[in-house]
Amino acid sequence: MNSQSLRSRRETLAHYYHKVPATVFLLFGMILFFSLLSDKYFTVSNIMNVIVQCSSGVGIVALASYLAICSTGVDLSLGGIVSLSGMITAKILTWDIPLFSQIRNNNPVFLLLIAVTAAIAAGAAIGSMNGLILARTKIPSFIVTLGMYKICETFSRVIAGGTTIRINGLPLFEFIGNGSLLNVQIGRRSIGLLPISMIIMLLLYIFFSFVMKKTRFGTYVYAIGGNNESAALSGINTVLTRYRVFLYGGMIAAFTGIIFTSRLTSASAQNGLGLEFDGIAAAVVGGAAMSGGRSTPGRTLIGALIISVMKNGFNMIGMSNSIQMIAIGCVLIAVVSVDTLRNRRRFV
Amino acid sequence: MKRFLGYLLVAALLVAGVVSVNAAEYEVTLILKDNTSAGWRYLASAAIAAGEKIGVKVTENSPLETQNADEQYNAMLDAIEKQVDAICIAPVDSAGIVPAIEKALEAGIPVFTTNTRAFVKNPEDIVTFVGVGNEKGGYDIAQYMFGKLSDLEKINLIIIDGNRTGQTTLDRIAGIEAAIAEDDRVVLLDSQEGKFSRANAQEIMESFLVKYSEIDLVIALNDEMAIGAYNAISAAGREGEMLISGFDGAPEGLQAVLDGQISATLNQDLPGQGSGVIEAVKAYLDGESVESWIKVGGDVCTPENAAEFLAKLKK
Incomplete structure (x- = not known):
């Protein structure tokens, strides 16, 4: 092998090394780290546990956070949308009015479809209200969405009537949050290898990876994130694009609401509140910049996995929750710092 | 990259230092409603102290935010993966926690409730409830x-x-x-x-x-x-x-x-709820029979008798 091809090969390697986000190394480093400290960490059942925790919590919300951040906004209403959409699902499934009771008795699958559709429609409605207000006024997105968060939370409380709505006797619905298409029996436990919540999460990520890469909408979002004014000057309808970002964000968050309610087989107005910040943390760890225009859905998923791996790992090694937050905070800051330094080096 | 790995190593050593090896007989995860308010701290510290006395390692894993049902649910799942000997929980959402309790039972881990009951379908799913009426x-x-x-x-x-x-x-x-x-x-x-x-x-x-x-x-x-x-x-x-x-x-x-x-x-004798549930865990795992409801507290504390109760707590 002559020196020239060796050099070009080295360059290719370096090229690939720079193409792999630092977070991938961090994710594997963490898994290795926790595996060394706990012999029960690296097992099939725990890996599936982390994935289910991710897909029914921060995982899907992070995608919505990423979309908002990518277009230089921030969506704080996501936790509220999770709460409200989950509550609407539960209400419809248990509503004691003749129409719904009849459907429940005759055709539970149809009722389930109505409930899920209504939840996603509610997410879309809230998201589109966010988008409309942002389009019509010059109020920063964090204020509009913060207000919307409170509105959602209150609606959710009103629907709940100050209690928890419990769902009994609808195994098909419970399957969304707790079920799996493929199970293995390990000892006395049956471990799901293809949990429904994971499939929903992956489908959403694959769909939005395609949207962001291949469609005009994706290009517009990155353009707005890069520079809003030049995007507008080049003829992009920035108002409509932003509106769509928040609309899709609301619909994405509604999926988490449905999964949440199904997993707990009950809906409480508190469910999901606070997830919006986990979502932002995941998107930022994944590589999104608050100034917009960076990162991809795939990187965001890695960010969400890192947060889930950390929370589960610290529990597995028996670290108290108060100290966990210090660790998670440190990792958040460290990852962003390392990423910034790494990029600076690359661009020089 | 080297420096990055260096940081990781330092972090690993730090955490390894924090997690000390404990030779306790049984390992128990205790999940309360939050990590901040005084009442839960009394319950937790009494549980940990009782555990040290009778050879039960108690790890607390309560949600940071008060009344967070989902964090409790995840803490249950993590405890199941950790294959602890028993789980003690004061559920935020008495109905919502039930699927996680069922998962624990499937994995052969007994569940105890303290302070707050869980609305399980079969009462025998919970070994005992330690708390006030x-x-x-x-x-x-x-x-x-x-x-x-x-x-x-x-x-x-x-x-x-x-x-x-x-x-x-x-x-x-x-x-x-x-x-x-x-x-x-x-x-x-x-x-x-x-x-x-x-x-x-x-x-x-x-x-x-x-x-x-x-x-x-x-x-x-x-x-x-x-x-x-x-x-x-x-x-x-x-x-x-x-x-x-x-x-x-x-x-x-x-x-x-x-x-x-x-x-x-x-x-409602919060320290008694903490030590009571850990003692019940120990008794159950040792093969002794445990009542389905271990009653603690229940007295009205008035200006006349409050000093007495306070003295008992400080002891």
Whole structure:
């Protein structure tokens, strides 16, 4: 092998090394780290546990956070949308009015479809209200969405009537949050290898990876994130694009609401509140910049996995929750710092 | 990259230092409702201390944010993966936690409840519940407070509620309502969820003070909220107008009773709930039989006997 091809090969390697986000190394480093400290960490059942925790919590919300951040906004209403959409699902499934009771008795699958559709429609409605207000006024997105968060939370409380709505006797619905298409029996436990919540999460990520890469909408979002004014000057309808970002964000968050309610087989107005910040943390760890225009859905998923791996790992090694937050905070800051330094080096 | 790995190594060593090897006989995960409020700290420290004495390693894994049902659910799943010998939980959402309890049983891990019950389908799914009779407690304290206002013809009542998804709140409210039904002088003006937090209760009380010119009695579902309500009332200069009661019998509450800030609290013996549940775990795992309800506390603490309870706690 002559020196020239060796050099070009080295360059290719370096090229690939720079193409792999630092977070991938961090994710594997963490898994290795926790595996060394706990012999029960690296097992099939725990890996599936982390994935289910991710897909029914921060995982899907992070995608919505990423979309908002990518277009230089921030969506704080996501936790509220999770709460409200989950509550609407539960209400419809248990509503004691003749129409719904009849459907429940005759055709539970149809009722389930109505409930899920209504939840996603509610997410879309809230998201589109966010988008409309942002389009019509010059109020920063964090204020509009913060207000919307409170509105959602209150609606959710009103629907709940100050209690928890419990769902009994609808195994098909419970399957969304707790079920799996493929199970293995390990000892006395049956471990799901293809949990429904994971499939929903992956489908959403694959769909939005395609949207962001291949469609005009994706290009517009990155353009707005890069520079809003030049995007507008080049003829992009920035108002409509932003509106769509928040609309899709609301619909994405509604999926988490449905999964949440199904997993707990009950809906409480508190469910999901606070997830919006986990979502932002995941998107930022994944590589999104608050100034917009960076990162991809795939990187965001890695960010969400890192947060889930950390929370589960610290529990597995028996670290108290108060100290966990210090660790998670440190990792958040460290990852962003390392990423910034790494990029600076690359661009020089 | 080297430096990055270096950081990782340092972090690994630090954490390894924190996680010490413990040669306890049994390992138990304790999941309470939060990591911040005083009452839960008494329960947790009593549980850990009892565990050290009898050879049970207790790891607490309570949610950081108060009343976070989902974090509790995840903590249960993590404890199952850790294959601990038993899980002790005070569920935030008594119904919502049930699927996680079923998963624990599937993995062969016994589940104990402390303070708050879980609404499991088969009662035998939970080895034992260690706690106070909340309905009776709510009834007793309400009746005691109504008795203190025996000279009034009408009692304007405010209830500062806890969290309507938990069994303790529902039972305490049921007890209070039973007492109200027996006393036709009582008029319930208003009630609102304070989520067992002092700050929330203070805010709620501030607005009630504006809204209602005549209030005779404030029943708060725990001591923290009773003290929060007192803070609001004293800031408004209306201490003389109304009485306040709490629930818990934690040191802060007992002190407030002695200081005359609140009139009474119900001792639910939080340290006893902590040590009781760990002792029950040990007995069960050793093969002894355990009662399905280990009752603790239940006494009304008044200015006359609060010092006694406080001395017992400090011992």
